[in-house]
Amino acid sequence: MKKTSKILILVCFYIIVNGCANLPVNDINAISTPSYPPSHYTASVPSMPQPRDMRLCVNAEPIIRHISSDINFQETPTIEMFCERFREKNPEYLQCYSDCEISFSKNFSNAKDDRRKRDEYHRIEQERIAAQQRKAEELEKSAKFEEQSLVIFHADLRSGKVAPENIDQAKIAYDAGDGYNIAKSPKLRPDDQLYALSGSISEAEDGTPVFFGEIVTWSKSLIPTKEFNHVGVRIPDELQDYYFSNARINSRFDIIGKYIENAKYETVTGWNEVMPLFEAVYFVIR
Incomplete structure (x- = not known):
């Protein structure tokens, strides 16, 4: 009986020793140290x-x-x-x-x-x-x-x-209409109304209070081009001193004039044309 007990004790001791020796290091730690969630080790920091x-x-x-x-x-x-x-x-x-x-x-x-x-x-x-x-x-x-x-x-x-200081103010002062359409296409019957336009003196003589002017307009085509039209301007007595003292061939002028009649003229190519004739009420040489 004693012999049997000793054998059993030896067998148990052998099993215990061999079993612990074969355990992985991690398993040993797992046995010696309980596994807890991270929150058990790290203090919780509230958001507020x-x-x-x-x-x-x-x-x-x-x-x-x-x-x-x-x-x-x-x-x-x-x-x-x-x-x-x-x-x-x-x-x-x-x-x-x-x-x-x-x-x-x-x-x-x-x-x-x-x-x-x-x-x-x-x-x-x-x-x-x-x-x-x-x-x-x-x-x-x-x-x-x-x-x-x-x-x-x-x-x-x-x-x-x-008093008007420029052609724009003169248009308002005299309530003048657009004279470019008249220069481009004179009416059959002049209407004695006031019109405003600007151009250059193309033909004039000393001592004659009338000159011919060239007016540039633009065509209404898809690609607009310049069109050269002609007008006649009659200078009244009260403006003649200013006109003869300042007018030059090819000089620019602004005018508010009364549309009083039409005049015929012949172009350099021999064509007969009609131009409107204005009597100036406002006239400035530029």
Whole structure:
């Protein structure tokens, strides 16, 4: 019996020794050190400060949202005032929000800073919009003023209170029509109306208060080309001194003239053409 017991003991010892020797190192460590999830070794860092017992404080998230969006920081400028008012309004949560100042201090500070930045942005944006509105109003007032001034100026031109300084003002002063169409295609019957046009003196004689002028117009074809037309201009007595003192062959002129008749002329190629004859009421050599 004793011999049998000794044999059994030896066999068990052999099995134990050989079994441990054949185990991998990792398995040995696994035996000696229990395997735990990483969270058992690494402390969990919350995304925001939390009360001591969040399980009891079920309205923690609404409070944080309230701090971020609803709170009036002018009326409640500090976390202490916020927590004091919160406790007064929520006495059932006193047991879990006794450390409110610590739990929500960072949220309060961040929300207050974000609100300040947002309010500053809104203030700057409102100032920018107000400045744009003021500028638009000033431009509108300026445009209305210029429009009113222009209306008054045109009235003064038509009444003769102001003398025209160029052909554009002369068109307004005399209410003249477009003379280029007449130069290009004279009417069968002159209408004694005033027309404005510009051209160059092509033929004139000293002592004769009449000259022929060349007027350039453009064709209405797909590719516009220059067209050369001719007009006759009669200078009245009151403008003759100015005309004879300043007129030159090929010099440019501006005219407001009364369409009084048509005159025939022969071109260098032998063609007979008709040109309109204007009596000047406004005449400037350029």
